[in-house]
Amino acid sequence: MNSKVLSRRDLDFLLYEWLDVESLTTRERFADHSRETFDAFLDVSQQIAERDFAPHNRKNDLFEPTFDGERVTIIPEVAKALRVFAESGLLAATLDAERGGSQLPVVVGRACFLWFQAANTATSAYAMLTSGNAHLLLAHGTEEQIQTYVLPMIEGRYTGTMCLSEPQAGSSLSDVTTKAVRDEETGRYRLTGGKMWISGGDHELSENIIHLVLARVAGAPAGVKGLSLFIVPKLIDGRRNGVTLAGLNHKMGYRGTTNTVLAFDDAEGELVGEEGRGLQYMFHMMNEARIGVGSGAVALGYTGYLHALEYARVRQQGRPAGDKDPAAPPVPIVQHPDVRRMLLASKSYVEGGLALVLYAAKLLDEPSPENDLLLDTLTPIVKAWPSQWCRLADDHAIQIHGGYGYTREYPVEQFYRDNRLNSIHEGTDGIQALDLLGRKVTQRGGAGLALLLDRIRATALKSELGEPVVKACDRLAATTAKLWADPATALVNATAYLDAAGHLVIAWMWLSQLAAAEGKIGDFYEGKRLAARYFITHELPRIGPMLDLLDSGDTLLLDLEDAWLG
Structure with a gap:
């Protein structure tokens, strides 16, 4: 039976057929690993997530922590789940062996943790924060601080x-x-x-x-x-x-x-x-957390999509538009065009977002000046794009469930509420937009943006669907150059820039997946090809009006006086 938490089939495709994570085992750091060890970590992640995290997700929401003035009370299932997680070795999986870790590639570790974020984002948050805290101290703390604070954290004794x-x-x-x-x-x-x-x-x-x-x-x-x-x-x-x-x-x-x-x-x-270097050190944890927030947004959108897909296949209601016989039996709502529209849109968002999160993680496993620069440029998009568009998948999931989706008897309304916070966590989407346009695409003479666009073009030029993506690259480059004639006007519309750049990057993710699926047969691959075509033809054109706005030099938001708002 397929899981409604996450798609293992999609993870396997992205890790092994697209990103070729097995090739990482040729690196000294990962030499003790193989496809078998990667699968073992993924298997145990799915098992623990479905057995120890998912069952109390709803209870965690209904019976939130309370404070009596002296101590906080939390449902007991949370502590049990976190203890199982730590005992599994997953908390330290990507760390150096000398620190008690398994030296698992970051990209595989990210795939593993997605199971927990999808199963129970609230409980998994304690583990994510602890991991980020430990990683910062491993990078910038003294050996005494590492021994005193980090080792107990990765053992699960401290958070x-x-x-x-x-x-x-x-x-x-x-x-x-x-x-x-x-x-x-x-x-x-x-x-x-x-x-x-x-x-x-x-x-x-x-x-x-x-x-x-x-x-x-x-x-x-x-x-x-x-x-x-x-x-x-x-x-x-x-x-x-x-x-x-x-x-x-x-x-x-x-x-x-x-x-x-x-x-x-x-x-x-x-x-x-x-x-005086505190913020510099803290960015080590903040950047990791930003990718983690994007990952969490993908996970919540993905599980919402899977729940909606199953519901649409079993819920019978109405008849096809051309069927005028009121006595004809109702059909599953997956046959209705607008439901299909929402499902396909959601699939394109969550599978595109998942690809982006894993691609960013793999850049950490293959450090180089180019990859480091590319990751730095992508990080605001990795955080903010899934927080908006994978949340839309949860919005669609509620809509597909109809009146039931708005009730607490079905989990999709919780997925949406949980996902809504990701646009605020670790720097709002607006802050990510300012970071992308104000720093990331202009630093070092625009080298980060140039590198990103070069990689997108290289993929697009090999694809039969690539022409509009190449044109979008050219358009974004031209718009970026034009914007900086007037920085104040540029930054006031930074969110439009982030949306445009994010959609272009996801189009790249889809073209890249499409190449990995080329010539392969089966429903899974047909679904990939259809989702790629949908995103390129239905979603990518959204960036035209965004770039038109930026090119126009619109100053409406600069001209606005707060008194005019009422």
């Missing part, structure tokens, strides 16, 4: 968070006010301030919680250049550090993940690296 936002600052990190004062006797720091929207910020799921906190050392300059990064444990030597849970935020989705307001009152912390 981790990232503490950036503050009530008054939100995403504007230059306005962070949390203070850090150095204790000259111990060499440690004392932190005072408040942090907001901290996922996983307090709970009883682990022996300790390791907070990575952005704060400003006394005398540091204003702005982001004055920020430093600190390790602030919830507990020190078994006693409570000066970190207090001020309250829980209650969100429309991700309800099973504690989302906290934290108060730091003379909390003891350790400096990571050097003073």
